[in-house]
Amino acid sequence: xxxxxxxxxxxxxxxxxxxxxxxxxxxxxxxxxxxxxxxxxxxxxxxxxxxxxxxxxxxxxxxxxxxxxxxxxxxxxxxxxxxxxxxxxxxxx
Amino acid sequence: xxxxxxxxxxxxxxxxxxxxxxxxxxxxxxxxxxxxxxxxxxxxxxxxxxxxxxxxxxxxxxxxxxxxxxxxxxxxxxxxxxxxxxxxxxxxxxxxxxxxxxxxxxxxxxxxxxxxxxxxxxxxxx
Amino acid sequence: xxxxxxxxxxxxxxxxxxxxxxxxxxxxxxxxxxxxxxxxxxxxxxxxxxxxxxxxxxxxxxxxxxxxxxxxxxxxxxxxxxxxxxxxxxxxxxxxxxxxxxxxxxxxxxxxxxxxxxxxxxxxxxxxxxxxxxxxxxxxxxxxxxxxxxxxxxxxxxxxxx
Numbered sequence: 523x524x525x526x527x528x529x530x531x532x533x534x535x536x537x538x539x540x541x542x543x544x545x546x547x548x549x550x551x552x553x554x555x556x557x558x559x560x561x562x563x564x565x566x567x568x569x570x571x572x573x574x575x576x577x578x579x580x581x582x583x584x585x586x587x588x589x590x591x592x593x594x595x596x597x598x599x600x601x602x603x604x605x606x607x608x609x610x611x612x613x614x615x
Numbered sequence: 616x617x618x619x620x621x622x623x624x625x626x627x628x629x630x631x632x633x634x635x636x637x638x639x640x641x642x643x644x645x646x647x648x649x650x651x652x653x654x655x656x657x658x659x660x661x662x663x664x665x666x667x668x669x670x671x672x673x674x675x676x677x678x679x680x681x682x683x684x685x686x687x688x689x690x691x692x693x694x695x696x697x698x699x700x701x702x703x704x705x706x707x708x709x710x711x712x713x714x715x716x717x718x719x720x721x722x723x724x725x726x727x728x729x730x731x732x733x734x735x736x737x738x739x740x741x
Numbered sequence: 742x743x744x745x746x747x748x749x750x751x752x753x754x755x756x757x758x759x760x761x762x763x764x765x766x767x768x769x770x771x772x773x774x775x776x777x778x779x780x781x782x783x784x785x786x787x788x789x790x791x792x793x794x795x796x797x798x799x800x801x802x803x804x805x806x807x808x809x810x811x812x813x814x815x816x817x818x819x820x821x822x823x824x825x826x827x828x829x830x831x832x833x834x835x836x837x838x839x840x841x842x843x844x845x846x847x848x849x850x851x852x853x854x855x856x857x858x859x860x861x862x863x864x865x866x867x868x869x870x871x872x873x874x875x876x877x878x879x880x881x882x883x884x885x886x887x888x889x890x891x892x893x894x895x896x897x898x899x900x901x902x903x
Contacts, residue, residue: 524627525620531631535638535672542638542664545645549657557654557713564705565648565661568698569641572664572672575694576634579676582618582683587676587690591762594694598701601709608712640820647823655862656833659819659878662859667816689761703856703863710864710876726835726874 532580536573543569560604567597618683626682630675637671640664654713658706665702670695745779747786752778791845800901807893812858819859822879834880838873838887840866842895847902854894861890 546569550562571593578586622630644663651657673691717725746752752775759774760766822831842848852863855875865874877886 524622524624528619528622528627528631531635535634538638538642542642542645545649549648555654557709557716558657560709561657561661562648565645565664568661568665569645572641572668575672575676579679591690591694594697598705601705605708605712609715643820643823650823650826655876656831656878658862658876659859660823662857663816663819666812666857666859689764693761699857703853706856707852707863710862714864
C-alpha cells in the first residue's frame with residue numbers, strides 16, 4: 523500500500539517536472555532574443571537536475587545524485603559564460 | 616522497488632507531499648517563463664524553481680534516505696547550497712547583459728544610464 | 742601564521758566540501774582535503790578580495806530569519822501573479838534606489854538577497870552615483886519599494902558591517 527502510494531507520487535512528480543522542462547524548452551526554442559534563450563536553458567538545467575533527483579529517490583542509486591551535482595555546477599558555469607558573452611561579444615563588433 | 620517498501624507510512628506521506636509540492640512550484644515557475652510578456656518579467660520566474668523547488672525536493676530525498684539509512688544524505692545539502700549560492704549570480708549577470716543590449720539597441724521602456732560611459736584605462740589595455 | 746594560513750575559514754570550508762563529496766572521514770581524505778584547502782587559500786590571496794569584518798556577528802541570525810520569511814512570502818505572491826497573469830496582466834517596473842552602503846561585501850550580500858527573493862531582481866549598480874537599478878515584478882508605487890528595501894535590508898546590513 524505504502525509502496526504503491528509513493529511510487530505513484532514519484533511518477534506524478536516526474537511527469538510534472540517533465541512538463542516544466544517542456545515549458546523551459548519552449549522558451550529556449552522560441553525566445554525572441556538571445557537572453558530569453560539563455561534564461562530558458564538555465565531553467566532547463568535546474569528542472570533536469572530535479573528530475574534526476576526524483577530518479578535517485580526511486581532507485582536509491584548514488585550515481586543520480588552525483589550527476590545532479592555535476593549538472594548544477596556545469597549549468598551555473600555555462601550560464602555565466604553565455605551571459606558574459608552577451609555583454610562582451612558585442613563590444614568587439 | 617525493494618528499498619521503498621521499507622519506508623513506513625509516517626515518512627512516506629511527508630516525502631510524497633514534499634515531492635509533489637516541489638515539482639508543482641517548479642512547474643509554475645516554468646509556466647511563468649511562457650506566460651509573462653517581456654524579458655525582465657521572465658527573469659523572476661526561474662527563481663521559484665531554483666529556491667523553493669530545489670529545497671523541497673532535496674528535503675524529500677533527505678527524509679527518505681535518512682529514514683531508510685541506506686547511505687549518507689549530504690549530497691542534497693551540497694546541491695541546495697550550490698543552487699542557492701549560484702542562481703542569484705546567474706540572474707544578476709543575465710539581467711545586466713540584457714540591460715546592456717537593450718541600451719545599445721535603444722529599446723523603449725529601458726532606463727538610461729545616469730552618466731555617459733567613460734572608457735576605463737585598464738580596459739583598453741586588453 | 743597569517744602568512745601560511747591567509748583565509749582559515751575558506752580553507753576549512755574547502756576541506757569540509759572535499760569530505761562531503763568523497764563521503765568519507767578517513768585520515769587520508771582529511772589530509773588531502775586540508776592540503777587542497779590551504780593551497781587554494783593561497784590562490785585566493787592573488788585575487789585580493791576586499792577585507793571586511795563583521796562588527797556585530799550575532800545580528801546575522803536575525804537577518805537570515807527575515808530573509809527566509811520574505812523568500813517564502815514572495816514565493817507565494819509570485820506564484821499567484823503567474824497563475825493570474827492571463828486575466829490580469831501584471832505591471833512591473835524599474836525602481837532606482839540610492840544606496841549608502843560602502844562595504845563591497847555587504848553590497849554583494851545585498852545583491853544576493855534581492856535576487857534570491859522572487860519578485861525583485863538586481864540589474865545594475867553604478868558605483869559612481871551609487872544608484873541601484875532594481876526590477877520589481879509587481880510594482881504599485883516605486884518609492885514605497887525603495888523605502889521598504891532601505892529599511893528592511895540595507896539598515897540591518899549597515900548595522901552588521903559598518
